[in-house]
Amino acid sequence: MSDAIDAQHHLDATGLLCPEPVMLLHSKVRDMAPGEVLEVRATDPSTERDIPKFCQFLGHTLLARQQDGELFLYWIEKKR
Structure with missing residues (x-):
């Protein structure tokens, strides 16, 4: 699946436990432009x-x- 999705941003939350992955995700998405894709x-x-x-x-x-x-692995598109 990752070959078909062009992610402009990447977040490595390996080794982290709840709530850290979502906290980092929220921070990362905030810095992205609408329509950009993040691979987590x-x-x-x-x-x-x-x-x-x-x-x-x-x-x-x-x-x-x-x-x-x-x-x-997750691919998330920021809302437009």
Whole structure:
């Protein structure tokens, strides 16, 4: 999936536990332009719940997500 999505920004939240991944995500998205895409890498399983809720609550688009072993990957487009 990552080959098909061009992410302009990247956030490595591996090794961090709730609430840190979402706090860093919120800060990173704030600095992005509308329509830009962020790729997030995380190892905390709670991100499976928290990141989609974050996107839904703030109006961003969760373009895709995938799991590779213990690594969770998310592609988020900032709302336009």
